[in-house]
Amino acid sequence: MRCDEVRRLLSAYYDKELPPEKIEAIREHLSYCTSCSKNLDSIKKIHSLMDYFPTLEVGPYFESQIFQKLEEEKRKGKRFNLGLKLALGFGIGILVLFFAINNIWNLSGDTSNPSLNTYVKEYVDFTGTHISKNNPGLAITVSNALGDYIK
Amino acid sequence: MKRNPFFLVIILILAISSPVYSNPQVPSNLLNLAWSAENQVSFVGVENTGIYLDGHREFNVSRVYAMVPNKFRREYIYPPELAGDVLIDDGNQRYYYQVKRRKVIIKPTLFSPEQKQLQEKQLQLIYKNYNITQSQSRFLNRDITKIVISDKEEKKPILALWIDNETYTILKRELYSPDGKVRQYSFYVEIKFNPTLNNSLFIWQKPSELLTTIEQKGETIIPLQEAQKRYPEIATIPSMINNEYECLGVREVPNGIVLQFSDGIKSFLVFNINPIPPLPPMATEKSVSGKKVFYWKVDDIDGIAWSYKNKNFLAIGQLEKNIIERLIEDIK
Numbered sequence: 001m002r003c004d005e006v007r008r009l010l011s012a013y014y015d016k017e018l019p020p021e022k023i024e025a026i027r028e029h030l031s032y033c034t035s036c037s038k039n040l041d042s043i044k045k046i047h048s049l050m051d052y053f054p055t056l057e058v059g060p061y062f063e064s065q066i067f068q069k070l071e072e073e074k075r076k077g078k079r080f081n082l083g084l085k086l087a088l089g090f091g092i093g094i095l096v097l098f099f100a101i102n103n104i105w106n107l108s109g110d111t112s113n114p115s116l117n118t119y120v121k122e123y124v125d126f127t128g129t130h131i132s133k134n135n136p137g138l139a140i141t142v143s144n145a146l147g148d149y150i151k
Numbered sequence: 152m153k154r155n156p157f158f159l160v161i162i163l164i165l166a167i168s169s170p171v172y173s174n175p176q177v178p179s180n181l182l183n184l185a186w187s188a189e190n191q192v193s194f195v196g197v198e199n200t201g202i203y204l205d206g207h208r209e210f211n212v213s214r215v216y217a218m219v220p221n222k223f224r225r226e227y228i229y230p231p232e233l234a235g236d237v238l239i240d241d242g243n244q245r246y247y248y249q250v251k252r253r254k255v256i257i258k259p260t261l262f263s264p265e266q267k268q269l270q271e272k273q274l275q276l277i278y279k280n281y282n283i284t285q286s287q288s289r290f291l292n293r294d295i296t297k298i299v300i301s302d303k304e305e306k307k308p309i310l311a312l313w314i315d316n317e318t319y320t321i322l323k324r325e326l327y328s329p330d331g332k333v334r335q336y337s338f339y340v341e342i343k344f345n346p347t348l349n350n351s352l353f354i355w356q357k358p359s360e361l362l363t364t365i366e367q368k369g370e371t372i373i374p375l376q377e378a379q380k381r382y383p384e385i386a387t388i389p390s391m392i393n394n395e396y397e398c399l400g401v402r403e404v405p406n407g408i409v410l411q412f413s414d415g416i417k418s419f420l421v422f423n424i425n426p427i428p429p430l431p432p433m434a435t436e437k438s439v440s441g442k443k444v445f446y447w448k449v450d451d452i453d454g455i456a457w458s459y460k461n462k463n464f465l466a467i468g469q470l471e472k473n474i475i476e477r478l479i480e481d482i483k
Contacts, residue, residue: 002230033207095260116403116428119420120452122404123467127418132337134223134240134261135200136247137233141209142202144232 001025003145006036015032117143178283178298181314184365185298186270188222188264188319194358196342197228202335203328204450212340221262222353239355248353253362255355268280273400276415281309288313290322291342307331309416318344326416328451372400375410382408384423384462387481392474412468419453419468421478427456427463440479459483 006029012018013026030037124132124139132138168292171343189310192211194217201210212229215303227233235250260266277283282301301308308331311424313323323338357437378401379386386387388410390398396412396419407424434447434456451469456463459482466478 034203035205104158105465113426113428116430116454118405118466119409119422119428119465120449120454122409122422123418123452126413126420127468132200132202132335132349134225134238135198135211135213135337136238136256137211137213137225137227137236138200139201140233141211141230143206145204145209 001029178285184319185314185321192318193218194344195346196339198339200337218348224352241353248319249478253360255364257366273415280414417469422465425463443480
Protein backbone atom coordinates (compact mmCIF):
# COMPACT_ATOMS: atom_id res chain seq x y z
CA MET A 1 0.00 0.00 0.00
CA ARG A 2 1.29 3.47 -0.81
CA CYS A 3 1.73 6.36 1.63
CA ASP A 4 -0.93 8.60 0.04
CA GLU A 5 -3.55 5.83 0.23
CA VAL A 6 -2.62 5.02 3.83
CA ARG A 7 -2.84 8.67 4.82
CA ARG A 8 -6.31 8.93 3.27
CA LEU A 9 -7.52 5.92 5.27
CA LEU A 10 -5.68 6.58 8.55
CA SER A 11 -8.57 8.30 10.30
CA ALA A 12 -10.99 5.48 9.36
CA TYR A 13 -8.31 2.98 10.44
CA TYR A 14 -8.08 4.65 13.86
CA ASP A 15 -11.89 4.61 14.17
CA LYS A 16 -11.91 0.88 13.21
CA GLU A 17 -14.23 1.57 10.28
CA LEU A 18 -12.25 -0.40 7.68
CA PRO A 19 -12.60 -3.97 6.41
CA PRO A 20 -10.08 -6.46 7.90
CA GLU A 21 -7.91 -6.72 4.74
CA LYS A 22 -7.40 -2.94 4.64
CA ILE A 23 -6.60 -2.90 8.37
CA GLU A 24 -3.99 -5.63 7.80
CA ALA A 25 -2.45 -3.80 4.81
CA ILE A 26 -2.23 -0.53 6.76
CA ARG A 27 -0.78 -2.29 9.80
CA GLU A 28 1.94 -3.81 7.60
CA HIS A 29 2.67 -0.42 6.00
CA LEU A 30 2.92 1.24 9.43
CA SER A 31 5.43 -1.37 10.56
CA TYR A 32 8.09 0.17 8.32
CA CYS A 33 6.86 3.66 7.33
CA THR A 34 7.89 6.20 9.97
CA SER A 35 6.15 9.07 8.15
CA CYS A 36 2.69 7.40 8.21
CA SER A 37 3.27 6.21 11.80
CA LYS A 38 3.85 9.84 12.77
CA ASN A 39 0.57 10.77 11.06
CA LEU A 40 -1.21 8.09 13.08
CA ASP A 41 0.39 9.46 16.25
CA SER A 42 -0.98 12.92 15.38
CA ILE A 43 -4.50 11.47 14.93
CA LYS A 44 -4.18 9.73 18.31
CA LYS A 45 -3.06 13.01 19.91
CA ILE A 46 -6.02 14.91 18.42
CA HIS A 47 -8.42 12.27 19.70
CA SER A 48 -6.87 12.27 23.16
CA LEU A 49 -7.16 16.08 23.24
CA MET A 50 -10.81 15.82 22.29
CA ASP A 51 -11.36 13.62 25.35
CA TYR A 52 -10.66 16.70 27.49
CA PHE A 53 -13.61 18.63 26.07
CA PRO A 54 -16.62 18.48 28.41
CA THR A 55 -19.82 16.92 27.07
CA LEU A 56 -22.47 19.61 26.64
CA GLU A 57 -25.86 19.08 28.22
CA VAL A 58 -28.69 20.51 26.07
CA GLY A 59 -31.35 22.45 28.00
CA PRO A 60 -35.13 22.02 27.46
CA TYR A 61 -35.50 25.28 25.44
CA PHE A 62 -32.42 24.71 23.25
CA GLU A 63 -34.33 24.03 20.01
CA SER A 64 -36.70 27.03 20.27
CA GLN A 65 -33.73 29.31 21.16
CA ILE A 66 -31.94 28.17 18.00
CA PHE A 67 -34.96 28.95 15.78
CA GLN A 68 -35.31 32.34 17.44
CA LYS A 69 -31.64 33.14 16.71
CA LEU A 70 -32.04 32.04 13.07
CA GLU A 71 -35.05 34.34 12.60
CA GLU A 72 -33.06 37.27 14.02
CA GLU A 73 -30.13 36.57 11.64
CA LYS A 74 -32.57 36.43 8.69
CA ARG A 75 -34.00 39.90 9.57
CA LYS A 76 -30.48 41.36 9.91
CA GLY A 77 -29.57 39.79 6.57
CA LYS A 78 -32.46 41.56 4.81
CA ARG A 79 -31.47 44.92 6.35
CA PHE A 80 -27.88 44.61 5.07
CA ASN A 81 -28.73 42.94 1.78
CA LEU A 82 -28.16 46.07 -0.31
CA GLY A 83 -24.88 46.85 1.48
CA LEU A 84 -23.71 43.30 0.92
CA LYS A 85 -24.52 43.47 -2.80
CA LEU A 86 -22.56 46.72 -3.16
CA ALA A 87 -19.57 45.27 -1.31
CA LEU A 88 -19.65 42.15 -3.48
CA GLY A 89 -19.80 44.23 -6.68
CA PHE A 90 -16.83 46.29 -5.54
CA GLY A 91 -14.86 43.15 -4.64
CA ILE A 92 -15.49 41.54 -8.04
CA GLY A 93 -14.44 44.79 -9.75
CA ILE A 94 -11.13 44.78 -7.85
CA LEU A 95 -10.53 41.12 -8.76
CA VAL A 96 -11.19 41.75 -12.47
CA LEU A 97 -8.75 44.67 -12.37
CA PHE A 98 -6.15 42.52 -10.60
CA PHE A 99 -6.40 39.74 -13.20
CA ALA A 100 -6.26 42.23 -16.06
CA ILE A 101 -3.04 43.77 -14.66
CA ASN A 102 -1.63 40.32 -14.01
CA ASN A 103 -2.29 39.34 -17.63
CA ILE A 104 -0.48 42.43 -18.92
CA TRP A 105 2.49 41.48 -16.73
CA ASN A 106 2.42 37.96 -18.05
CA LEU A 107 2.57 39.27 -21.61
CA SER A 108 5.72 41.23 -20.84
CA GLY A 109 7.52 38.34 -19.13
CA ASP A 110 6.98 34.86 -17.77
CA THR A 111 6.11 35.01 -14.08
CA SER A 112 5.52 31.28 -13.60
CA ASN A 113 7.70 30.09 -10.75
CA PRO A 114 8.52 26.39 -10.56
CA SER A 115 8.59 24.80 -7.13
CA LEU A 116 11.71 23.38 -5.45
CA ASN A 117 10.45 19.96 -6.49
CA THR A 118 11.15 20.84 -10.14
CA TYR A 119 14.84 21.30 -9.32
CA VAL A 120 14.99 18.18 -7.10
CA LYS A 121 13.59 16.20 -10.05
CA GLU A 122 16.44 17.59 -12.19
CA TYR A 123 18.90 16.21 -9.64
CA VAL A 124 17.22 12.79 -9.44
CA ASP A 125 17.25 12.63 -13.25
CA PHE A 126 20.93 13.54 -13.46
CA THR A 127 22.24 11.47 -10.58
CA GLY A 128 20.29 8.39 -11.64
CA THR A 129 22.36 7.98 -14.81
CA HIS A 130 23.84 4.70 -13.63
CA ILE A 131 20.59 3.21 -12.41
CA SER A 132 17.49 4.87 -13.73
CA LYS A 133 18.64 6.06 -17.11
CA ASN A 134 15.73 6.04 -19.52
CA ASN A 135 13.38 5.53 -16.55
CA PRO A 136 11.65 8.90 -15.98
CA GLY A 137 9.03 7.17 -13.84
CA LEU A 138 11.54 6.85 -11.01
CA ALA A 139 12.08 10.63 -10.81
CA ILE A 140 8.29 11.03 -10.64
CA THR A 141 8.03 8.41 -7.88
CA VAL A 142 10.84 10.10 -5.93
CA SER A 143 9.39 13.58 -6.23
CA ASN A 144 5.94 12.25 -5.22
CA ALA A 145 7.49 10.59 -2.17
CA LEU A 146 9.46 13.73 -1.28
CA GLY A 147 6.46 15.94 -2.08
CA ASP A 148 5.42 15.92 1.59
CA TYR A 149 8.65 17.68 2.48
CA ILE A 150 9.26 19.73 -0.63
CA LYS A 151 6.37 21.50 -2.28
CA MET B 152 63.95 -36.52 -19.15
CA LYS B 153 62.65 -35.94 -22.64
CA ARG B 154 59.40 -33.85 -22.79
CA ASN B 155 56.44 -35.37 -24.55
CA PRO B 156 55.12 -32.91 -27.22
CA PHE B 157 51.59 -34.34 -26.81
CA PHE B 158 51.69 -33.43 -23.09
CA LEU B 159 52.69 -29.82 -23.96
CA VAL B 160 49.78 -29.49 -26.41
CA ILE B 161 47.34 -30.66 -23.68
CA ILE B 162 48.73 -28.05 -21.26
CA LEU B 163 48.38 -25.35 -23.92
CA ILE B 164 44.72 -26.31 -24.64
CA LEU B 165 43.91 -26.30 -20.93
CA ALA B 166 45.51 -22.88 -20.46
CA ILE B 167 43.59 -21.37 -23.38
CA SER B 168 40.24 -22.76 -22.19
CA SER B 169 40.69 -21.73 -18.55
CA PRO B 170 38.41 -18.86 -17.28
CA VAL B 171 41.39 -16.54 -16.80
CA TYR B 172 42.38 -16.80 -20.44
CA SER B 173 38.89 -16.98 -21.93
CA ASN B 174 37.82 -13.82 -20.12
CA PRO B 175 40.75 -11.49 -20.57
CA GLN B 176 38.72 -8.28 -20.09
CA VAL B 177 40.17 -6.06 -17.41
CA PRO B 178 37.47 -4.22 -15.40
CA SER B 179 37.91 -0.90 -17.22
CA ASN B 180 37.60 -2.58 -20.66
CA LEU B 181 34.54 -4.41 -19.49
CA LEU B 182 32.96 -1.17 -18.25
CA ASN B 183 33.65 0.45 -21.64
CA LEU B 184 32.04 -2.50 -23.40
CA ALA B 185 29.03 -2.47 -21.07
CA TRP B 186 28.51 1.26 -21.57
CA SER B 187 28.67 0.99 -25.34
CA ALA B 188 26.57 -2.22 -25.47
CA GLU B 189 23.48 -0.23 -24.50
CA ASN B 190 22.46 0.43 -28.06
CA GLN B 191 24.22 -2.55 -29.66
CA VAL B 192 22.07 -5.48 -28.52
CA SER B 193 18.38 -6.12 -29.17
CA PHE B 194 16.38 -7.56 -26.29
CA VAL B 195 13.05 -7.71 -24.50
CA GLY B 196 12.94 -7.77 -20.72
CA VAL B 197 11.04 -6.97 -17.57
CA GLU B 198 12.88 -4.61 -15.26
CA ASN B 199 12.39 -3.67 -11.61
CA THR B 200 13.89 -0.30 -10.60
CA GLY B 201 13.70 1.13 -7.11
CA ILE B 202 15.01 3.56 -4.54
CA TYR B 203 14.99 3.52 -0.74
CA LEU B 204 13.56 6.74 0.67
CA ASP B 205 13.12 7.46 4.35
CA GLY B 206 13.60 3.76 5.09
CA HIS B 207 11.05 2.37 2.69
CA ARG B 208 11.23 1.24 -0.90
CA GLU B 209 9.64 3.01 -3.87
CA PHE B 210 9.88 1.04 -7.11
CA ASN B 211 8.50 0.56 -10.58
CA VAL B 212 8.24 -2.44 -12.90
CA SER B 213 8.32 -2.05 -16.66
CA ARG B 214 8.62 -4.02 -19.87
CA VAL B 215 11.67 -2.90 -21.82
CA TYR B 216 12.36 -3.28 -25.56
CA ALA B 217 15.73 -2.42 -27.13
CA MET B 218 16.44 -2.64 -30.85
CA VAL B 219 19.72 -2.09 -32.69
CA PRO B 220 20.60 0.63 -33.45
CA ASN B 221 19.48 3.26 -30.94
CA LYS B 222 15.85 2.33 -30.37
CA PHE B 223 14.30 1.90 -26.95
CA ARG B 224 10.83 1.49 -25.45
CA ARG B 225 9.66 1.18 -21.83
CA GLU B 226 6.08 0.32 -20.83
CA TYR B 227 5.24 0.82 -17.16
CA ILE B 228 3.35 -1.97 -15.43
CA TYR B 229 3.61 -0.92 -11.76
CA PRO B 230 2.86 1.20 -9.63
CA PRO B 231 -0.76 2.01 -10.57
CA GLU B 232 -0.02 5.74 -11.02
CA LEU B 233 2.60 4.93 -13.69
CA ALA B 234 0.90 1.89 -15.25
CA GLY B 235 0.18 2.55 -18.91
CA ASP B 236 2.87 5.25 -19.27
CA VAL B 237 5.20 4.72 -22.22
CA LEU B 238 8.69 5.98 -23.02
CA ILE B 239 9.86 5.76 -26.62
CA ASP B 240 13.35 6.73 -27.79
CA ASP B 241 13.46 6.55 -31.58
CA GLY B 242 17.12 7.52 -31.82
CA ASN B 243 16.30 11.18 -32.48
CA GLN B 244 13.93 12.08 -29.70
CA ARG B 245 12.53 10.68 -26.47
CA TYR B 246 8.78 10.74 -25.88
CA TYR B 247 7.47 10.14 -22.39
CA TYR B 248 3.69 9.76 -22.52
CA GLN B 249 1.91 9.98 -19.15
CA VAL B 250 -1.41 8.37 -19.88
CA LYS B 251 -3.33 9.54 -16.79
CA ARG B 252 -2.23 13.14 -17.25
CA ARG B 253 -2.72 12.87 -21.02
CA LYS B 254 0.64 14.60 -21.36
CA VAL B 255 3.74 13.93 -23.46
CA ILE B 256 7.21 15.28 -22.69
CA ILE B 257 9.58 15.36 -25.64
CA LYS B 258 13.33 15.48 -25.04
CA PRO B 259 16.41 14.81 -27.20
CA THR B 260 17.47 11.16 -27.52
CA LEU B 261 19.74 9.53 -24.96
CA PHE B 262 21.70 8.02 -27.87
CA SER B 263 23.04 11.39 -29.07
CA PRO B 264 26.79 12.05 -29.46
CA GLU B 265 26.52 14.58 -26.56
CA GLN B 266 25.14 11.90 -24.24
CA LYS B 267 27.87 9.50 -25.38
CA GLN B 268 30.50 12.12 -24.58
CA LEU B 269 28.92 12.63 -21.15
CA GLN B 270 29.08 8.89 -20.48
CA GLU B 271 32.71 8.71 -21.55
CA LYS B 272 33.54 11.62 -19.26
CA GLN B 273 31.82 9.86 -16.37
CA LEU B 274 33.80 6.71 -17.08
CA GLN B 275 37.08 8.64 -17.03
CA LEU B 276 36.08 10.12 -13.66
CA ILE B 277 35.22 6.65 -12.31
CA TYR B 278 38.70 5.36 -13.31
CA LYS B 279 40.28 8.41 -11.70
CA ASN B 280 38.33 8.51 -8.44
CA TYR B 281 37.44 4.89 -7.67
CA ASN B 282 38.80 1.35 -7.34
CA ILE B 283 37.33 -1.31 -9.63
CA THR B 284 37.27 -5.04 -8.85
CA GLN B 285 35.60 -7.94 -10.63
CA SER B 286 34.44 -11.49 -9.98
CA GLN B 287 32.66 -14.20 -11.96
CA SER B 288 29.13 -15.31 -11.09
CA ARG B 289 25.71 -16.31 -12.52
CA PHE B 290 22.54 -14.22 -12.84
CA LEU B 291 19.30 -15.12 -14.66
CA ASN B 292 20.95 -18.41 -15.66
CA ARG B 293 23.68 -16.54 -17.51
CA ASP B 294 27.41 -16.14 -16.90
CA ILE B 295 28.14 -12.67 -15.66
CA THR B 296 31.01 -10.56 -14.37
CA LYS B 297 30.24 -8.61 -11.25
CA ILE B 298 32.05 -5.28 -11.19
CA VAL B 299 32.30 -3.46 -7.87
CA ILE B 300 33.32 0.20 -7.87
CA SER B 301 34.61 1.28 -4.46
CA ASP B 302 35.80 4.35 -2.65
CA LYS B 303 39.60 4.68 -3.03
CA GLU B 304 40.30 5.59 0.59
CA GLU B 305 37.69 3.74 2.63
CA LYS B 306 37.22 0.89 0.10
CA LYS B 307 33.45 1.13 0.56
CA PRO B 308 31.42 -0.15 -2.42
CA ILE B 309 29.58 2.65 -4.20
CA LEU B 310 28.23 0.93 -7.31
CA ALA B 311 27.97 -2.73 -8.38
CA LEU B 312 27.16 -3.93 -11.89
CA TRP B 313 26.28 -7.45 -13.06
CA ILE B 314 27.46 -7.57 -16.69
CA ASP B 315 26.43 -10.36 -19.08
CA ASN B 316 29.60 -12.07 -20.40
CA GLU B 317 28.15 -12.72 -23.84
CA THR B 318 26.37 -9.45 -24.73
CA TYR B 319 27.91 -7.05 -22.13
CA THR B 320 24.38 -5.95 -21.19
CA ILE B 321 24.12 -4.72 -17.59
CA LEU B 322 21.59 -7.10 -16.05
CA LYS B 323 21.64 -5.71 -12.54
CA ARG B 324 22.85 -2.50 -10.85
CA GLU B 325 23.08 -1.44 -7.22
CA LEU B 326 24.07 1.97 -5.91
CA TYR B 327 25.02 2.14 -2.22
CA SER B 328 24.66 4.80 0.49
CA PRO B 329 27.70 5.83 2.57
CA ASP B 330 26.50 3.37 5.26
CA GLY B 331 26.80 0.50 2.75
CA LYS B 332 23.05 -0.07 2.31
CA VAL B 333 21.46 -0.30 -1.15
CA ARG B 334 20.20 3.15 -2.08
CA GLN B 335 19.02 2.56 -5.66
CA TYR B 336 18.83 -0.58 -7.75
CA SER B 337 17.58 -2.00 -11.01
CA PHE B 338 17.56 -5.56 -12.30
CA TYR B 339 15.96 -7.59 -15.03
CA VAL B 340 13.47 -10.12 -13.80
CA GLU B 341 13.60 -11.77 -17.22
CA ILE B 342 15.43 -10.99 -20.45
CA LYS B 343 15.49 -12.46 -23.96
CA PHE B 344 18.22 -11.45 -26.41
CA ASN B 345 17.82 -10.98 -30.17
CA PRO B 346 14.03 -11.31 -30.37
CA THR B 347 12.04 -10.37 -33.47
CA LEU B 348 10.79 -6.85 -32.83
CA ASN B 349 8.43 -4.72 -34.88
CA ASN B 350 9.80 -1.31 -35.77
CA SER B 351 6.40 0.26 -35.01
CA LEU B 352 7.11 -0.25 -31.29
CA PHE B 353 9.65 2.55 -31.56
CA ILE B 354 7.56 5.05 -33.48
CA TRP B 355 5.71 7.66 -31.47
CA GLN B 356 2.07 7.90 -32.46
CA LYS B 357 0.14 10.78 -31.00
CA PRO B 358 -2.85 9.41 -29.05
CA SER B 359 -6.24 11.01 -29.75
CA GLU B 360 -6.77 11.73 -26.03
CA LEU B 361 -3.49 13.71 -25.74
CA LEU B 362 -4.02 17.09 -24.06
CA THR B 363 -0.58 18.57 -23.36
CA THR B 364 2.70 18.45 -25.26
CA ILE B 365 5.84 19.76 -23.58
CA GLU B 366 8.96 20.03 -25.69
CA GLN B 367 12.11 20.42 -23.64
CA LYS B 368 14.60 21.77 -26.13
CA GLY B 369 16.80 23.26 -23.41
CA GLU B 370 18.22 19.81 -22.72
CA THR B 371 21.28 20.67 -24.81
CA ILE B 372 24.43 20.60 -22.70
CA ILE B 373 26.72 23.61 -23.08
CA PRO B 374 30.43 23.21 -22.17
CA LEU B 375 31.35 25.18 -19.01
CA GLN B 376 33.77 27.59 -20.74
CA GLU B 377 31.16 28.56 -23.33
CA ALA B 378 28.47 28.95 -20.64
CA GLN B 379 30.76 31.20 -18.58
CA LYS B 380 31.01 33.62 -21.51
CA ARG B 381 27.22 33.74 -21.77
CA TYR B 382 26.54 33.91 -18.02
CA PRO B 383 29.17 36.06 -16.21
CA GLU B 384 27.67 35.24 -12.77
CA ILE B 385 29.15 31.73 -13.01
CA ALA B 386 32.51 32.90 -14.40
CA THR B 387 34.40 32.17 -11.17
CA ILE B 388 33.14 28.61 -10.75
CA PRO B 389 36.05 26.23 -11.54
CA SER B 390 35.67 23.18 -13.77
CA MET B 391 36.94 20.91 -10.96
CA ILE B 392 35.91 20.99 -7.29
CA ASN B 393 38.21 19.31 -4.74
CA ASN B 394 40.01 17.63 -7.66
CA GLU B 395 37.22 15.00 -7.75
CA TYR B 396 34.03 16.59 -9.02
CA GLU B 397 34.09 17.87 -12.58
CA CYS B 398 31.55 20.13 -14.23
CA LEU B 399 30.17 18.00 -17.07
CA GLY B 400 28.27 20.87 -18.57
CA VAL B 401 25.64 23.55 -18.19
CA ARG B 402 21.98 23.34 -19.16
CA GLU B 403 19.10 25.76 -19.27
CA VAL B 404 16.32 25.12 -16.73
CA PRO B 405 13.14 27.07 -15.88
CA ASN B 406 14.17 30.53 -14.63
CA GLY B 407 17.92 30.04 -15.11
CA ILE B 408 20.74 27.58 -15.66
CA VAL B 409 22.19 24.52 -13.94
CA LEU B 410 25.80 23.34 -13.64
CA GLN B 411 26.14 19.55 -13.45
CA PHE B 412 28.99 18.27 -11.27
CA SER B 413 29.94 14.59 -10.99
CA ASP B 414 32.83 12.50 -9.64
CA GLY B 415 31.74 9.71 -11.97
CA ILE B 416 29.07 8.34 -9.65
CA LYS B 417 28.15 10.88 -6.96
CA SER B 418 26.88 14.22 -8.14
CA PHE B 419 25.40 17.59 -7.30
CA LEU B 420 23.80 20.41 -9.25
CA VAL B 421 24.32 24.16 -8.86
CA PHE B 422 21.40 26.26 -10.09
CA ASN B 423 21.64 29.96 -10.87
CA ILE B 424 17.94 30.86 -10.88
CA ASN B 425 15.71 33.82 -10.26
CA PRO B 426 13.64 33.67 -8.12
CA ILE B 427 14.61 30.96 -5.64
CA PRO B 428 11.53 28.78 -5.04
CA PRO B 429 10.04 28.57 -1.53
CA LEU B 430 12.38 26.48 0.64
CA PRO B 431 11.16 23.50 2.70
CA PRO B 432 10.05 24.29 6.28
CA MET B 433 13.03 22.45 7.78
CA ALA B 434 15.55 24.81 6.07
CA THR B 435 17.77 26.46 8.69
CA GLU B 436 19.98 29.50 8.46
CA LYS B 437 23.72 28.84 8.71
CA SER B 438 26.91 30.79 8.24
CA VAL B 439 29.42 29.29 5.80
CA SER B 440 32.67 31.16 5.08
CA GLY B 441 31.03 34.27 6.54
CA LYS B 442 28.08 33.99 4.17
CA LYS B 443 24.46 33.47 5.24
CA VAL B 444 23.02 30.34 3.63
CA PHE B 445 19.90 28.24 4.07
CA TYR B 446 20.52 24.51 4.47
CA TRP B 447 18.20 21.51 4.55
CA LYS B 448 18.42 17.76 4.15
CA VAL B 449 15.64 15.48 2.93
CA ASP B 450 16.50 11.82 3.06
CA ASP B 451 19.98 11.60 1.40
CA ILE B 452 19.59 14.81 -0.58
CA ASP B 453 21.19 18.00 0.75
CA GLY B 454 20.20 21.46 -0.36
CA ILE B 455 21.63 24.94 0.16
CA ALA B 456 20.42 28.29 -1.09
CA TRP B 457 22.25 31.59 -0.97
CA SER B 458 22.50 34.92 -2.73
CA TYR B 459 25.46 36.91 -3.96
CA LYS B 460 25.22 40.37 -5.55
CA ASN B 461 21.49 39.95 -6.24
CA LYS B 462 22.09 36.56 -7.90
CA ASN B 463 20.49 33.50 -6.39
CA PHE B 464 22.15 30.11 -6.15
CA LEU B 465 20.74 26.75 -5.19
CA ALA B 466 22.80 23.58 -4.83
CA ILE B 467 21.14 20.15 -4.60
CA GLY B 468 22.84 16.76 -4.22
CA GLN B 469 25.33 14.95 -2.09
CA LEU B 470 26.97 18.02 -0.60
CA GLU B 471 29.86 17.34 1.72
CA LYS B 472 30.83 20.28 3.94
CA ASN B 473 34.02 21.07 2.01
CA ILE B 474 32.06 21.20 -1.27
CA ILE B 475 29.62 23.76 0.17
CA GLU B 476 32.52 25.89 1.47
CA ARG B 477 34.31 25.72 -1.84
CA LEU B 478 31.23 26.70 -3.85
CA ILE B 479 30.47 29.69 -1.65
CA GLU B 480 34.11 30.80 -1.72
CA ASP B 481 34.31 30.49 -5.51
CA ILE B 482 31.12 32.38 -6.21
CA LYS B 483 32.37 35.27 -4.03
